[in-house]
Amino acid sequence: MRNQLSFLCLVLLLLFDSTFELNWGEDRSTLIQLRFSLGLRSKEWPRRANPCIDWKGIGCKNGRVTEINISGFKRTTIGQENPQFSVDALRNLTFLESFNASNFALPGPIPEWFGFGVASSLQILDLRFCSIIGPIPSSLGKLGNLTILYLSNNGITGPLPLSLGQLSSLAVLDLSHNSLAGSIPTSFGSLGNLILLDMSSNFLTGPFPPGILTLPHLQYLNLFNNSFSYLSGFDKSGRHRRDWTDTYYKYRGEPGTLDENEIQDTSNSADQPNVDDPEPTIDLTYYTDLPSSLNDTEQRDAPARN
Numbered sequence: 001m002r003n004q005l006s007f008l009c010l011v012l013l014l015l016f017d018s019t020f021e022l023n024w025g026e027d028r029s030t031l032i033q034l035r036f037s038l039g040l041r042s043k044e045w046p047r048r049a050n051p052c053i054d055w056k057g058i059g060c061k062n063g064r065v066t067e068i069n070i071s072g073f074k075r076t077t078i079g080q081e082n083p084q085f086s087v088d089a090l091r092n093l094t095f096l097e098s099f100n101a102s103n104f105a106l107p108g109p110i111p112e113w114f115g116f117g118v119a120s121s122l123q124i125l126d127l128r129f130c131s132i133i134g135p136i137p138s139s140l141g142k143l144g145n146l147t148i149l150y151l152s153n154n155g156i157t158g159p160l161p162l163s164l165g166q167l168s169s170l171a172v173l174d175l176s177h178n179s180l181a182g183s184i185p186t187s188f189g190s191l192g193n194l195i196l197l198d199m200s201s202n203f204l205t206g207p208f209p210p211g212i213l214t215l216p217h218l219q220y221l222n223l224f225n226n227s228f229s230y231l232s233g234f235d236k237s238g239r240h241r242r243d244w245t246d247t248y249y250k251y252r253g254e255p256g257t258l259d260e261n262e263i264q265d266t267s268n269s270a271d272q273p274n275v276d277d278p279e280p281t282i283d284l285t286y287y288t289d290l291p292s293s294l295n296d297t298e299q300r301d302a303p304a305r306n
Helices: 002-016 026-038 088-092 138-142 162-166 186-190 210-214 284-289
Strands: 058-061 064-069 098-100 124-126 148-150 155-158 172-174 179-182 196-198 203-207 220-223 227-230 248-251
Touching: 026 064, 026 088, 138 162, 162 186, 186 210
Parallel strands: 064 098, 098 124, 124 148, 148 172, 155 179, 172 196, 179 203, 196 220, 203 227, 220 248
Antiparallel strands: 058 064
């Protein structure tokens, strides 16, 4: 009898534990809608299964969806016919903290509603290698809890919106390998929690905001393959004068564009990087597990130099 009671208690616990059971109202219907709009296969998201338990890439807390990771997923045959940036269903996931669609084709622009339409709780947005085109919507500046933003390796065009400088919690901002033009807004100098800033391989011009160089947590700065006209505080090699131990920073612009009055000749120093070196490689996934609180960032190891 005691064993039977123990078994019954275990069954009841599983039935009512919201960690295992998805809220069978709005969240479940929203995931079904998202599954349809993206043309996802039943192999990853089986229709009759419990998403919190059986759907690949779904994370739940207290019965609500907090994480969606469809990185590298394949579409159905029908879904491949006209793929689009169709994620309207995300509006209804009010507890969403992370959305990772890297290496999943989302052709088209990021809709303007995205920044004020998705949950304000969103902390991680990873849209690398998604075939995105068009400008970065200014509404992304509304995502005040965002700590990690990856938009690299797409076809994003246009200027950088000033509103990105409002993302005060941001630790990682990777906009590399796009077709962004214009200058970097001075508002980026207000990103006090920034650890990584990668703007490499774009068409950025104009002066580089000096405020970025004094950000207290900044460990990695990559400006490679742009055409900045003026970088106060950099020497000829692209090294900033501030002493950043175990930190990588590099600039490469058009020859002769540095202001000679603002540079320091350190060409005889053996440890200076060569501006003709190939673009460095670094595993940026190192930063996908950054803590939501950045109080301990100084204790984390910096990326190794290449």
